[in-house]
Amino acid sequence: MTPRSQHWYAGTDRNAFIHRAWMRRGLPSDAFDGRPHIAIANTASDLSPCNSHLGEVAASVKAGVWEAGGVPLELPVPSLGETQLRPTAMLFRNLAAMAAEEMIRANPVDGVVLLGGCDKTIPALLMAAASVDLPAIVVPGGPMLTGHFRGAPLGCGTDVWRLSEEVRAGTLSQERFLEAESSMIRSRGHCNTMGTASTMACMAEALGMTLPGVAGIPAPDSRLLERAHQAGRTIIEMVASDRRPGTVLTRGSFLNAIVALAAIGGSTNAVVHLLAIAGRAGVPLTLDDFDQTGAKVPLLVDLQPAGAHLMEDFHRAGGLRAVLNEVADLLDGSAPTVTGRPIGEGLADAEIQDDTVIRRRTAPLQEEAGIAVLRGNLCPDGAVIKPAAASPSLLRHRGRAVVFDSIEDLRAALDDPDLDVDEDSVLVLRGCGPKGYPGMPEVGNMPLPAKLLARGVRDMVRISDARMSGTAYGTVVLHTAPESAAGGPLARVRTGDMIVLDVAARRLDVEPAGDELAAREPAPSSAHAAPVRGWERLYVDHVLQADQGADLDFLTGSSGSEVRRESH
Structure with missing residues (x-):
């Protein structure tokens, strides 16, 4: 098969002359004679501190590409630093995915190596790769060392x-x-808990989009550079075999990721990201799949925030492959991977090296720890909760709602000694969904009222249309859909209403219900986002709800790698 890049470089006409001449700049002449050209989509940036070391990783990828006979070409793509971006990095995930998709498609490349780390970069790159559907492989940047x-x-x-x-x-x-x-940030790399960054590296591997065993290698570990070099060689094999995301990302792959998500105690953010990636890949996946596939999976990984250890310990103890081996009977072992071999191949050789960090199937941290999907009159399109990070005593609870219309409202009132709240109350925050904020910020794990903290209270039921950091914990109901800004029932809840949470029954309801709730005027929308221009306006006008992955409505599905117009 003729490499795609030859549509730019082959021939003797003016266009081919221009394409070759402007790209020479030190490349040998045979670089344009049919060698695969590989983009290294790099999210390195000094303003994304967790990704700032990816230039070094890219150099190892380049060495592997050259060694295997290809031509590596670094392609900067938007970088999203979770700790730095305002109002929230999630607002820009779809923008980064759209930019990466367009740049991969528009350039003369035959395959792409995806370098990401911080929370939104791996999801954005996977969304882009699924839409373009050129051969692609992920190299995660890795977690930092323990401080x-x-x-x-x-x-x-x-x-x-x-x-x-x-x-x-x-x-x-x-x-x-x-x-x-x-003391906290000891080295290069992303968060060292099983937060969203580590979770999405594990999800990429469970999906079959990385080399086996790469998820969780610490960023300063020389083995990460070794695997990056190997990924550079592998992408050349993938181009030769036409091994694309469309052949790797099957429904079985996504169900495997859901099993892995439960077993590692991963971030609730993975739900939104996996739904968005599946939407780009054209794979049917719904919230119900997370409950049906993941709910009864045992929690095996004793890592913060659901446990005690950190990512350096996880890698030392055997990493994701050891976890997958323990739940191999729950996996689709035939699901394909970027290596061309099924994900189940060789799993039996992945041994647990420290069973205080990765538990045996016979001695899990929790018997059933998958993310639970709730339904009810407060969330007709669903909401999620992470039982592994919650207080067991609160998983069935009835309490009086204390409602906040915005983050600003919450911050202004939370420490007021006259706030009418007790430990049985349910904190409700609205106006923080995809449209309302916009961007669905990580504020669902609301701080507790100061007067309750002083009395020793450390957890309460909290409900919102927002997300929470994968590093966070508590009895927190998230992603309530539809959000209040989209007319969801959350907009009609009032302080004093009774909220009923029953995780075992998968229910979340508010009293009063039915016609009385529907007849209420929704909360004032003055706190909702109303952008008049730019990306925020496009986002608010087109973003889907959390239960559909919060992608833009016109970006779902794959649009392929063909460029329909040519210049010159």
């Missing part, structure tokens, strides 16, 4: 939430809290 403070390991994100609540409770001084700041 320590006063002799104790620090979990990125998770310990920020924990320590900041202790400051608000008066049990930790502000000075001691700030001392931890320089």
Whole structure:
């Protein structure tokens, strides 16, 4: 098969002359004689600190591509730093996916190596690759090494939430809290908990889109560069075999990812991202699949925020392959991978090296830990909760709603000593969905009222149309759909209503119900986003709800690699 890039470079006409001449700049003449040209889609940026080391990873990929007979070409794509971007990185996931898709399609490349790390970069790259459907392989940037403070390991994100609540409770001084700041980020790499970044690296591997065993290799580990080099060789094989995302991303692959998500105690954000990737790949996947496939999967990985350890321990203990081996009977072992071999091949050789970090199937942390999908009159299109990170005593609860119309409303009222709230109350935050904020920020794990923290309360039922960080924890119901800004029932809840949560029954309801609830005027929309121009306007006008992956309505499906118009 003629390489796609030859449509630019082959021939003696003016167009071919221009394409070759402008690309020479040190490339040998035979670079244009049919060698595969490989884009290295790189999300490195100094403003995305978790991805800032990906230039070094790209250099190893390039070496592998050259060695295998290809021509590597680095392609910068938008980088999304979770800790830096305002109002929220999720607002720009679809923009990054759209930009990456268009740049991959528009350029003379035959395959692409996808370099991502921080939360939204791997999902955006996978969405783009699924839409273009050229051979593609993911190289995750890897987690940072474990930092320590006063002799104790620090979990990125998770310990920020924990320590900041202790400051608000008066049990930790502000000075001691700030001392931890320089200890938390020990090295290059993304968060060292099983947050969204680590989760999505594992999801990429469970989907078959990485080399086996790459998810979870720490960013400073030389084995990451070794695997990056190998990925550069592998993409040349993939181009020769025409092994594309459309042949790797099957329904079985996505169901495998759901099993893995439950077994590792992964982030709820993976639900939205997997739905979006499946939508691009044309694979039927719904919220119900997460419940039906993942609900009874045991939690095997003892990592923060659902457990005690960190990603460096996870890799040392055997990594994702060891986890998949423990749940091999729940997987579609025949699901394809970028290597051309099924995901089940060789799993039996993946052994647990430390069963305090990765538990045996016979001794799980929890018997049934998959993300639960709730339905009810408060979330007719669904909501999600992560039981592994929740308080068991709150998974069945009836409490009085305390409603906040926006993040600003929440922050202004939360520490008011006169706030009418107790430990049995249910905190409800609205106006934070895809359209309402916009971008569905990670604010669902609301801080607790200061007066309750002072009394020793450390968890409450919290409900919102927002997301929460994968590093967060608590009894938090998220992604309530439809969101309040889209006319969902959340917009009609009032302080004083009774909220009934029953995770075992998969129910989330509000009393009053039925006609009385429907007859109410929705909350004022003054807190909802109303952009008049630019990306935010396009996003609000076209974003889908959380239960559909929060992609843009005109971007679902695959549009292929063909460029329909030529210049010159």
